Amino acid sequence: MPEKRVAVASKVGLHARPAALVAKTAAAQPVAVQIAKAGGNPVAAGSVLNLMTLAAGYGDEVIISAEGEGAEEAVEAVAQLVATDLDA
Incomplete structure (x- = not known):
């Protein structure tokens, strides 16, 4: 099972807008993506x-x-978003 560890780059964490963008990207993938x-x-x-x-x-x-x-x-698609500052 592929996995990747990344640090949350958005100043507000995975909350509000960043969470919505990550969820949208994860839901669009051909497989179920999990995050912990x-x-x-x-x-x-x-x-x-x-x-x-x-x-x-x-x-x-x-x-x-x-x-x-x-x-x-x-x-990789979800990890790239999490590792990007999505606050802007």
Whole structure:
């Protein structure tokens, strides 16, 4: 199962606008993408509410994973967004 660890780059963390953008990208992938705060339980990355319940703040490390055909590309697409400052 491909996974990638990245730090949350948005100053507000995975909340509000950044969470909506990440959820939209995750939901558009051909496989289910999961995200977990380091040491926490994974949740579906395609849900804004799930992302907000992670309470992942700026600089927190998260683990993004997926399984199935296209999983590596899906993980990379979501990881790139999480690692980008989406506050603007």
